[in-house]
Amino acid sequence: MKYIIGLLTTIFLLLSYTTPFAKEVYPKFTVKGFGTFGASGTDTDRLGFRSDIKQTSGVTEDWAIDTDSRMGLQLDVDINDSWHAMAQWVARNSTGDFFEQNLDWAFLRWRPRNDLDIRAGRLGIDTFMLSEYRNVGYAYLWTRAPHEFYAGLPVYHFDGVDIAKKYSVNDGTLTVKFFGGRSFTQVPTNVSGSAEQNLVLAGGKLAYEYGNWNARISYNYSQTNNELAPLQPLLDALNRPDINSVWPDAQYFVPYLATKNQSVHFSSMGLAYDDGIWLTQMEASYTDTNINLYPSVANAYLSMGRRFGKVTLYSLFGISESIHNPVKVSNPLMPIPDVVQLRNVTDQLINTNGVDEKSISLGLRWDVSQNIALKTQWSHYWLGNDGVSLWLPAAAGPTPDTVNVWSVGMDFVF
Amino acid sequence: MRNLLLLLLLTMLSRSTLAELAVITHMKNNIDTLSTQQVQDIFMGRTRVFPNGKFCLPIDQSSPLRAEFYQKLTARPVEQINAYWARIMFSGQASPPQQLPDDHAVLQTVRENEGAIGYIDKIHVDNSVRVMLLLK
Numbered sequence: 001m002k003y004i005i006g007l008l009t010t011i012f013l014l015l016s017y018t019t020p021f022a023k024e025v026y027p028k029f030t031v032k033g034f035g036t037f038g039a040s041g042t043d044t045d046r047l048g049f050r051s052d053i054k055q056t057s058g059v060t061e062d063w064a065i066d067t068d069s070r071m072g073l074q075l076d077v078d079i080n081d082s083w084h085a086m087a088q089w090v091a092r093n094s095t096g097d098f099f100e101q102n103l104d105w106a107f108l109r110w111r112p113r114n115d116l117d118i119r120a121g122r123l124g125i126d127t128f129m130l131s132e133y134r135n136v137g138y139a140y141l142w143t144r145a146p147h148e149f150y151a152g153l154p155v156y157h158f159d160g161v162d163i164a165k166k167y168s169v170n171d172g173t174l175t176v177k178f179f180g181g182r183s184f185t186q187v188p189t190n191v192s193g194s195a196e197q198n199l200v201l202a203g204g205k206l207a208y209e210y211g212n213w214n215a216r217i218s219y220n221y222s223q224t225n226n227e228l229a230p231l232q233p234l235l236d237a238l239n240r241p242d243i244n245s246v247w248p249d250a251q252y253f254v255p256y257l258a259t260k261n262q263s264v265h266f267s268s269m270g271l272a273y274d275d276g277i278w279l280t281q282m283e284a285s286y287t288d289t290n291i292n293l294y295p296s297v298a299n300a301y302l303s304m305g306r307r308f309g310k311v312t313l314y315s316l317f318g319i320s321e322s323i324h325n326p327v328k329v330s331n332p333l334m335p336i337p338d339v340v341q342l343r344n345v346t347d348q349l350i351n352t353n354g355v356d357e358k359s360i361s362l363g364l365r366w367d368v369s370q371n372i373a374l375k376t377q378w379s380h381y382w383l384g385n386d387g388v389s390l391w392l393p394a395a396a397g398p399t400p401d402t403v404n405v406w407s408v409g410m411d412f413v414f
Numbered sequence: 415m416r417n418l419l420l421l422l423l424l425t426m427l428s429r430s431t432l433a434e435l436a437v438i439t440h441m442k443n444n445i446d447t448l449s450t451q452q453v454q455d456i457f458m459g460r461t462r463v464f465p466n467g468k469f470c471l472p473i474d475q476s477s478p479l480r481a482e483f484y485q486k487l488t489a490r491p492v493e494q495i496n497a498y499w500a501r502i503m504f505s506g507q508a509s510p511p512q513q514l515p516d517d518h519a520v521l522q523t524v525r526e527n528e529g530a531i532g533y534i535d536k537i538h539v540d541n542s543v544r545v546m547l548l549l550k
Contacts, residue, residue: 030509114462117507274494367491
């Protein structure tokens, strides 16, 4: 880690001595970055608010800065006219290996012609409008990517290839993109520590940009390659003959906790309009899975904003509803405490993974200078009975029906 | 708050000064003119070639002229242009045009590079470059 920081500093110092001259001199190195410094808090101590499910800690009545603050550093290398390399690393609140999991981009790009890009290496996932740049707060209006839509996605990147081709269609630009590869993501679990998730994925998108309009549809198929290791002791216990003698249904619940060789289908569409004064954006998606720990879910959001000079006022409405049937977990024949506890943990794991959330937000973005924006946002969440898995349980007992979240922050690019 | 908004509006208005900007290219560039849309596509990174298929090298400025240029070209304040580029460059799609400090540096670079395209205040245009578009 120290070595990498030292290396980056050296590169940066070397680069700052280059003189401004526009003749393309190869290889050309550029260092740039982005960041958000933000604080947020809620009006409950019973749930922790986090900006996505890869975060291990959330904010409560006690305000904190680690839900929204992050900082990214990017190195670009123009090797020649058609070859380019890039690496981007983001310091943020996340689960797992601090260096490896936060390296979001590291790829080599080949541009054999003006309208064709082929990239290989570590890449952002282009499944949704913001999924390639949801860390870059300066690039969007809100304090954070819409919660109902983006908080359920722990995967930020994959290792593989993508191919994008652009076409001129009726004065607009049509982009067709395909991607495929593998991803390794460490996710927090309620059981014990983090779990490792291996996926094979492939997908594509179709995007059309015309004047003030931007529209896209996309699809992504993922297949899980492993069982979640922290669940293994539980699975072993459910399979034990002595446990099945007191609780005959125990083994029946094993498949409900399985994550290996399961499929996940993400389908989405998005539309954005921005005429310089008014801006609106919406996305809708459906995630179809047969994993009980990550049930099928329908998400959507709609945002509208208006600019008044350097100040933009906005509103945002979001909804996320899991679509799954509760599984009735039977009781052991005899109330042996250990077996009852096993039963309860099983019940909790199978039945409390849903999301049942709606929210409305009002906010303000103020572009105080050409690379700094100040933001403040108030969000009011309605949490239904079907699950609060986007949040962190901060205390045992019933969860609140409504939560207010307040945030202030500063986004910058350099 | 109202005073603040008024102040912001005034700043916006006072920015639209009277300078006329010229979009310039190398003398050997054989295109007659470029439309506002074509110049937009080049400076927003949507294309890397001129309409005749030749490779282009857009040159931006780091001077106050930059805000004026994008306001006139896209009818959007420069902050929105910067937010647009933040999305494009931090998702590894493209890099924004290189910035030079002033009209003099742009003029010199455009004279020396056949593919270059830049913008300067019209009063600094001489007959060593070609004017492709005037932005009022």
